[in-house]
Amino acid sequence: MSVYDERPWLALYGPGIPREIEPEHENMLAAFGEAAARDPDAIAIRYFDHPMTYRELETLTDALAAGLQDQGFGRGERLAVYLQNVPQFVIAMIATWKAGGIMVSVSPMLKHKELAAQLVDSGSTALITLESLWNTVGREVVPDTQVRTVITTSEVEFLDEVPDLLAGARRERDEDVLDLVTLLERFRGQAPDTPSLNGDDIAFLTYTSGTTGPSKGAMNTQRNVVFNAQVYRDWIGLGAGDVTFGVAPFFHITGLIGNLAAPLLSGMPIVMSYRFDPDVALELIERYGATFTVASITVFIALMNAPSAEERNIQKFTKIVSGGAPIAPATVEAYEEKFGAYIHNIYGLTETTSPSHCVPIGTRAPVDPDSGALSVGVPIFNTVVRVVDDDGNELAAGEVGEFVTSGPQVVSGYWEKPEESESAIPSGRLHTGDVGFMDEQGWFYLVDRKKDQINASGYKIWPRDVEDVLYANDAVREAAVVGVPDEYRGETVKAFVSLKPGQSVDEEALIAFCKERMAAYKYPRQIEFVEELPKTASGKILRRELRDRAISGTGA
Ligand code: AMP
Numbered sequence: 001m002s003v004y005d006e007r008p009w010l011a012l013y014g015p016g017i018p019r020e021i022e023p024e025h026e027n028m029l030a031a032f033g034e035a036a037a038r039d040p041d042a043i044a045i046r047y048f049d050h051p052m053t054y055r056e057l058e059t060l061t062d063a064l065a066a067g068l069q070d071q072g073f074g075r076g077e078r079l080a081v082y083l084q085n086v087p088q089f090v091i092a093m094i095a096t097w098k099a100g101g102i103m104v105s106v107s108p109m110l111k112h113k114e115l116a117a118q119l120v121d122s123g124s125t126a127l128i129t130l131e132s133l134w135n136t137v138g139r140e141v142v143p144d145t146q147v148r149t150v151i152t153t154s155e156v157e158f159l160d161e162v163p164d165l166l167a168g169a170r171r172e173r174d175e176d177v178l179d180l181v182t183l184l185e186r187f188r189g190q191a192p193d194t195p196s197l198n199g200d201d202i203a204f205l206t207y208t209s210g211t212t213g214p215s216k217g218a219m220n221t222q223r224n225v226v227f228n229a230q231v232y233r234d235w236i237g238l239g240a241g242d243v244t245f246g247v248a249p250f251f252h253i254t255g256l257i258g259n260l261a262a263p264l265l266s267g268m269p270i271v272m273s274y275r276f277d278p279d280v281a282l283e284l285i286e287r288y289g290a291t292f293t294v295a296s297i298t299v300f301i302a303l304m305n306a307p308s309a310e311e312r313n314i315q316k317f318t319k320i321v322s323g324g325a326p327i328a329p330a331t332v333e334a335y336e337e338k339f340g341a342y343i344h345n346i347y348g349l350t351e352t353t354s355p356s357h358c359v360p361i362g363t364r365a366p367v368d369p370d371s372g373a374l375s376v377g378v379p380i381f382n383t384v385v386r387v388v389d390d391d392g393n394e395l396a397a398g399e400v401g402e403f404v405t406s407g408p409q410v411v412s413g414y415w416e417k418p419e420e421s422e423s424a425i426p427s428g429r430l431h432t433g434d435v436g437f438m439d440e441q442g443w444f445y446l447v448d449r450k451k452d453q454i455n456a457s458g459y460k461i462w463p464r465d466v467e468d469v470l471y472a473n474d475a476v477r478e479a480a481v482v483g484v485p486d487e488y489r490g491e492t493v494k495a496f497v498s499l500k501p502g503q504s505v506d507e508e509a510l511i512a513f514c515k516e517r518m519a520a521y522k523y524p525r526q527i528e529f530v531e532e533l534p535k536t537a538s539g540k541i542l543r544r545e546l547r548d549r550a551i552s553g554t555g556a
Contacts, residue, residue: 009442065098065192199223296458324458383407454483
């Protein structure tokens with residue numbers, strides 16, 4: 001028996017945190033149905049000033065599911081949701097399951113090529129999106145996919161008054177596609193023919209940028225989702241008296257589980273505001289007495305630095321956890337000084353359906369004296385994390401290796417990619433690509449990240465995606481993209497570029513070229529022109545070397 005099987009971290013669980021939990025439901029639909037039946041008049045959603053009860057959410061999701069089935073959408077089909085943080089996201093998610101389908105969660109920041117890749121890979125047959133995204137991106141992409149039903153909606157739907165944040169938003173409905181609210185009205189009062197779902201049914205396909213090759217759709221099952229929704233509830237101690245501030249992007253696994261599934265299972269309201277704006281966020285947190293969120297650390301940094309931070313009373317906002325990217329201990333201290341609440345580190349991946357580790361509520365994460373890294377916490381209920389060397393041998397406490405995670409939240413694989421699934425998750429043990437160690441007590445620390453992946457405010461960027469776009473510019477000879485430290489985003493994108501002989505392009509023009517062709521979080525913020533990029537003997541560009549030089553300030 002190894003040190004990991006002995007699970008030394010269990011001794012660190014806070015009071016009231018059970019060691020093991022039993023999933024109470026086979027699927028999220030049953031969990032949501034129970035919460036809705038318990039108190040149908042409770043508020044499920046607050047979108048700016050608009051409240052929506054659990055009863056209304058049941059009615060609307062029945063109507064949409066019936067409408068989807070009327071369109072021929074059937075069991076196991078994929079419906080892509082390409083939306084910001086709006087109520088329609090939640091309606092689409094639950095309705096997809098009521099119609100027996102799988103939701104494909106697509107980032108609203110994706111541009112043409114990126115959206116096309118996910119729609120085609122998932123074989124989505126239906127798409128729900130914002131009118132603005134349909135008109136600027138979706139309309140050109142969909143004809144080359146299997147999507148046959150398109151439903152659009154607007155961010156100003158449901159609102160009595162348009163908030164400043166959405167000023168300028170206008171209806172631009174396309175007559176060729178279905179309108180969500182019209183469909184909801186048409187099918188209101190109708191019940192879908194919901195097939196019985198079980199724990200192995202896929203709830204979401206969530207696309208990861210992966211450690212190698214193209215993006216892959218992690219298959220988060222209904223059981224994975226219910227389990228980690230319960231983890232949030234029972235670890236943090238959430239109940240109907242709590243209020244979620246839904247600020248993590250809903251499409252990402254953190255938003256899906258921490259900001260949507262967990263509150264829906266617990267019968268809590270979810271406050272949402274289209275996209276994150278720190279002053280709007282503070283106002284809504286205060287107005288609705290939000291008590292809980294999970295978000296990237298950049299959200300907490302922005303709240304601290306918002307112009308209105310001094311005026312707002314957000315004393316109830318204490319059940320706060322942050323994951324997705326490294327957290328500097330100084331940030332946790334500064335936030336606590338400002339608002340009096342302690343930020344708990346939480347760690348996981350898309351493939352672990354959100355957390356595998358969390359800092360026990362009521363305790364404080366230790367800081368590794370050598371590296372200064374804040375611990376990411378301890379493995380959550382029913383979860384074992386081993387640290388292994390390159391040959392898969394378990395390492396002793398204190399030794400650095402890769403985290404290999406097993407537990408009820410680990411996905412079984414990637415959509416239609418059996419080989420990649422087998423190599424990343426052999427026998428249910430996920431090779432995370434994250435490198436770190438466990439100390440004697442059972443606290444885990446992350447030392448380094450997956451190879452070259454860039455993490456800007458929690459958004460994961462695969463350098464090759466950016467390089468491919470740079471290479472599309474006529475003047476570019478070679479390009480290498482790396483992550484460099486950034487005070488606000490944690491890390492940001494820097495490109496090293498060499499130009500073709502006789503060609504010229506300046507930094508501003510090349511950045512603009514990239515900006516036009518990729519999601520906003522991806523385009524390079526800095527470009528450095530060099531004569532030659534450093535390479536290995538076999539001709540591979542040495543990204544690591546460029547990154548080290550960029551960090552040390554010596555240039556290429
Ligand atoms: P994603 O699949 O987008 O959720 O990204 C997962 C990756 O984010 C992990 O493999 C880590 O590299 C990183 N990550 C997640 N949580 C943390 C955390 N609390 N601290 C540092 N890095 C994190």
